Amino acid sequence: MNIAIIGSGGREHALCExxxxxxxxxxxxxxxGNGGTQEIAQNLQIDIRNFKxxxxxxxxxxxxxxxxxxxxxxxxxxxxxxxxxxxxVFGPNKFAAKLEGSKIFMKNICKKNNIPTAxxxxxxxxxxxxxxxxxxxFPIVAKADGLAAGKGVVICQNEKKLIKVSKEIFQGKFKSSxxxxxxEFLQGEEASYFLIIDKKNFSFFGTAQDHxxxxxxxxxxxxxxxxxxxxxxxxxxxxxxxxxxxIIKPTLNYFRKKNKHYTGFLYAGLMIKNNEPYLIxxxxxxxxxxxxxxxxxxxxxxxxxxxxxxxxxxxxxRIRWFKNxxxxxxxxxxxxPGSYKxxxxxxxxxxxxxxxxxxxxxxxxxxxxxxxxxxxxxVLNITGIGKNIRILKKQIxxxxxxxxxxxxxxxxxxxxxxxxx
Numbered sequence: 068m069n070i071a072i073i074g075s076g077g078r079e080h081a082l083c084e085x086x087x088x089x090x091x092x093x094x095x096x097x098x099x100g101n102g103g104t105q106e107i108a109q110n111l112q113i114d115i116r117n118f119k120x121x122x123x124x125x126x127x128x129x130x131x132x133x134x135x136x137x138x139x140x141x142x143x144x145x146x147x148x149x150x151x152x153x154x155x156v157f158g159p160n161k162f163a164a165k166l167e168g169s170k171i172f173m174k175n176i177c178k179k180n181n182i183p184t185a186x187x188x189x190x191x192x193x194x195x196x197x198x199x200x201x202x203x204x205f206p207i208v209a210k211a212d213g214l215a216a217g218k219g220v221v222i223c224q225n226e227k228k229l230i231k232v233s234k235e236i237f238q239g240k241f242k243s244s245x246x247x248x249x250x251e252f253l254q255g256e257e258a259s260y261f262l263i264i265d266k267k268n269f270s271f272f273g274t275a276q277d278h279x280x281x282x283x284x285x286x287x288x289x290x291x292x293x294x295x296x297x298x299x300x301x302x303x304x305x306x307x308x309x310x311x312x313x314i315i316k317p318t319l320n321y322f323r324k325k326n327k328h329y330t331g332f333l334y335a336g337l338m339i340k341n342n343e344p345y346l347i348x349x350x351x352x353x354x355x356x357x358x359x360x361x362x363x364x365x366x367x368x369x370x371x372x373x374x375x376x377x378x379x380x381x382x383x384x385r386i387r388w389f390k391n392x393x394x395x396x397x398x399x400x401x402x403x404p405g406s407y408k409x410x411x412x413x414x415x416x417x418x419x420x421x422x423x424x425x426x427x428x429x430x431x432x433x434x435x436x437x438x439x440x441x442x443x444x445x446v447l448n449i450t451g452i453g454k455n456i457r458i459l460k461k462q463i464x465x466x467x468x469x470x471x472x473x474x475x476x477x478x479x480x481x482x483x484x485x486x487x488x
Contacts, residue, residue, distance in 0.1 A: 069094040069129055070370060072108070073115055073145070074136025075101050077397075077430035077448045078355035082134060082369075083108050084428070085362045089370035096128060102439045103429025115140050118148045125154055132157060132374055135331075138214060138352050142168035146331075157377045158331040159351045163322055166333075166349040170248050171212050173349050180317040184346045185250040185338075196233045199249045200226055208250040211236045213243025217279070217291035218404060222252065255340030256484070257347070258299040259357055260310050262335075263372065265381040266328045269319065271307075272386070273361035274299040276484060277354065281404060283480050290404045291445060294481030296394040296456070297360040300488060301339050310337065310344045318349070330376070356448050359428050360393040363452045394459050394482055395428070395450040398467060398475045403444035411441045411474040424459070425466055426450040446475060456485050 070092055072082050080103040087095055087107045098121065100110035113120055116139075125133060133149060135141055135158035144161035158164075165172040177184040185208070188199045200207070209232045211219035219241055223229035229249075236247045261272040277295035281287040302310070314335060322329045334350035334357070353361070362369065366387040375383050400407035413432070416439050428450055431443020449466050451459040460482055467477060 068092060068131040068370070068374065069096070071096040071098060071125055071128070071130045071133045072100075072104075072136060073098050073121075073133065073140060075099050075104075076137065076355055076443075077428045077445065078353050078358040079136040080104050080429045081359045081362050081448075082136060082353075084426070085365070085369045086373075089368045091368065091374075092370050094128070096130065098124070101429045101442065102432035102434035103427070105434050115145075116143070118145055121145075122149065122152050122154065125149070126152075131155060132370075132377055134158070134373060136352060138164070138167050138350065141331075141351055142214060155377050157373050159329055159333075160327065162325070162327045163329045163331075164351045166318075167351040168214060169212055169244070170210050170348070171246060174248060176318060176321055177346060180321055182314050182317050182346055183344065185253050187248055187250045190233065190247045190249055191237075193230065193233060193237070196230065196247070196249065200229065203249075203251055205229075206252040208252055209233060209236070210248045210250065211241045211244060212246035212248055213241060215241040215243065218289055220289055253338045253340060253345055253347070255338040255345070256301050258301045258337050258339055259354055260302060260307070260335045260337055261353065261357070261361060262315065262333045263331075263376055263381065263386075264319070264333055265330050265376045265379045267379055268381045269315070269333075270381060270384065270386055272332065273297055273357075273364065273388075274302045275354065275357040275360055276301070277357055278478060278481055281478075283478055288404055290399075292354070292356045292397060293399070293478045294394070294396045295354075295356045295360045296392060296482050296485055297357065297364060298392070300485065302337075303342075306339060306342060306344055310335065314344060314346050330379075355430075356395050356397055356445075359395045359448045359450050363393050363426065363450065364389045364391060389452075391452050391454055392456050392459065392485075393450065393452040394456065394463065395448045396463050396467065396477050396481045397430070397445050398447040398449065398470075398472065398477050399445050400431070400441050400443070401474055401476055407444055408474060409440075409442055413439045413441060413446070413470075413472055415470055422462075422466060424451050424453050425462060426452075441474065446472075456482055460486070
């Protein structure tokens with residue numbers, strides 16, 4: 068079959084890598100792709116916001132299945148558009164994608180269905196913010212309602228900070244929405260729980276823990292993710308049972324009752340407190356960089372799993388897992404998550420390609436002739452898989468040290484929770 072993957076980040080390269088190993092795949096296209104996908108798929112430089120143009124090329128290339136990587140096209144309704152054109156596509160419809168596209172939509176579902184989550188208030192004015200402050204202790208979590216590329220959540224330690232952040236959101240700092248939601252701060256341990264879902268069934272698709280803050284020791288502003296590992300030990304069998312019963316099933320039942328069935332990947336961001344899970348957020352796609360540490364642990368043919376799910380035949384698959392641990396460290400451009408330089412050459416990368424247990428996943432790169440150049444804030448994901456987390460960590464950081472990219476930086480403490488256990 069012919070498969071097209073929409074997106075250009077590390078998640079999409081990881082998907083390409085796994086799917087390219089399938090004997091069932093004849094042609095693999097990545098739109099628009101990056102320097103890494105270019106080596107295993109046909110990159111197609113098309114603006115993924117132009118659905119009409121996208122459809123024309125998908126039809127021309129005789130694509131049998133389209134897999135949507137990032138959240139923005141999902142929230143904008145790409146699945147609905149392609150399905151109307153009779154294109155087989157894997158991902159949630161526009162209504163279901165509001166789970167990520169609007170934090171207010173997600174929290175209201177929690178409220179209506181008794182899903183455990185942090186206490187919250189929707190705010191439209193500074194007056195609303197001050198009311199919430201009177202009834203809650205600091206820290207308080209401020210969230211932009213719409214998509215914000217992982218930068219729309221701020222933990223505020225005092226009133227001055229909260230008022231400043233709130234005003235920025237009200238004034239349109241994030242184009243997706245001028246609405247704000249405030250939440251009580253939950254103390255616990257964060258983890259991510261993944262599912263793959265069709266109209267009839269859902270299957271467990273791994274657990275992971277990531278590192279959102281830019282700085283060592285979980286300091287500095289939030290990012291799209293500085294590193295991750297899988298599995299997440301904090302999600303025990305007893306916690307998983309609660310996640311399914313109290314969070315996942317009520318959510319999916321809500322969509323069934325609306326006749327708006329959820330299909331695709333679903334990523335539940337959780338806070339685990341005293342062995343009880345609370346829903347922090349939903350993402351309607353695979354995480355990035357969590358995808359990079361989950362896919363290497365899957366034994367199955369991923370192309371077949373996704374094709375079956377797109378045809379509502381997910382029950383035909385029994386997903387099997389390697390018991391190994393997988394870990395990734397993100398190499399970023401200096402300045403990220405603020406401003407940074409692009410088109411900086413990454414020397415020595417060609418020489419470092421084949422190292423045992425290490426996989427180089429490209430996130431923000433371009434390939435020009437035989438050289439790779441940076442093209443984003445998060446540039447490379449250096450991923451290792453094995454039985455021992457300490458050995459894996461040494462291998463990954465040894466690679467990064469030898470790569471010695473002068474324009475880049477990375478956190479030196481990825482996996483600290485796992486190592487502490």
